[in-house]
Amino acid sequence: MHINVLVREMPEKLEPVFRETENERWAGVDHGVFLLLKAGITPAYTFGDFDSITEFERRYIKEQLDINPVPKEKDDTDLALCLTDLVAKGYDSIHVYGATGGRMDHTLANVHLLMHEALKKVKIKILDHQNVIRLLPSGNHTVSRQSGMKYVSFVPLNDQTELSLAGFLYDLADEPLEFGTTLTISNEFIEDSGEVATSHDILMIQSKD
Template sequence: MHINVLVRATSTSIENITESPWAGVDHGVYLLLKDGIIPKYTYGDFDSITEKERRFIDETLEINPVESEKDDTDLEIALLDLTERGYTSIDVYGATGGRLDHLLGNTQMLLHEKLTDVKIRIIDMQNVVELLNKGRHEVLKNRDMKYVSFLPMYDRTRLTLEQFKYPLEGTKLSLGSTLTISNEFTGEKGFVETSEPILMIQSID
């Protein structure tokens, strides 16, 4: 099952994404309602919305805010709950703008032991970020995105790339290396084999 999640304002147009249900996280709930989309699930402490926005939400649907002081972020709570509900594919919008700690935390969260078997993509107008687990993968080129980069999450990751402009064969990657930045597909798909989980980022220049 697939679901879309909106966290906060995003430059990506979401109005035409109607083939799957939506979940809203905090301010994302208000933004969905404002666009005429009723979220199937809502999450968050709603500390990032105004009183006027809160009244607008309350007039449309019932929400159950969590406590502001908590160990997990609102997005982590949402992803874990959606995973428990059986969703195996989740596209997250509005998770890359704003604070850098949130951006880095959201990408590292893809390594959460309860999320690694779920296909989660973090999407904005310029990038699509997803985690490739250990093993061999057939990956598809995203439309209009010229570049593809691979960022190791573990030191000494061995990476093989086939059907890319710059192929690799069991190349050992060190943390901090930029060797695998700005590669390109040679066709509509490629093959990636990695010895450890690795981030794949497709981007528009």
């Protein structure tokens, strides 16, 4: 099952995203709930403590939905609660919008959620107008070029990650990558898809200038 998640407003306009995902299910996190309702989309699920909305937005939401805010003081972020709950509900494909930009601690924490033990086996993508971020667990993968994205980078999360690439401008064969390396930044597909084999979990980021 697939679902989209909206966390917060994005620098780019959201209307094209809503058109592309017409008839798909959405979940809203905090301010994302208001943005979805404003766009005429009723979220199937709502999450968050709703500390980032105005009183006007709170009234707007309550006129259309019953929400159950979680306490502001909690151990997990609103997005972490959202994703773990959606996975528990059986969703195995999740696209997250509005999780990047703004505060850097939030952005890094949201990307690190892809490595959460309860989430790493699920196909979760973090998307914005310039990037598509996903985790490739250890093993073999056929990956596809994301429409509109020119570059593809691989960011190791462990020392001595052995990475093999086929179908890219710069292919590799069992290349040992150290944590913090920039060797695998700004590669490119030469076809619509490529083959990736990694000995450890690795981040794949497709992007454009």
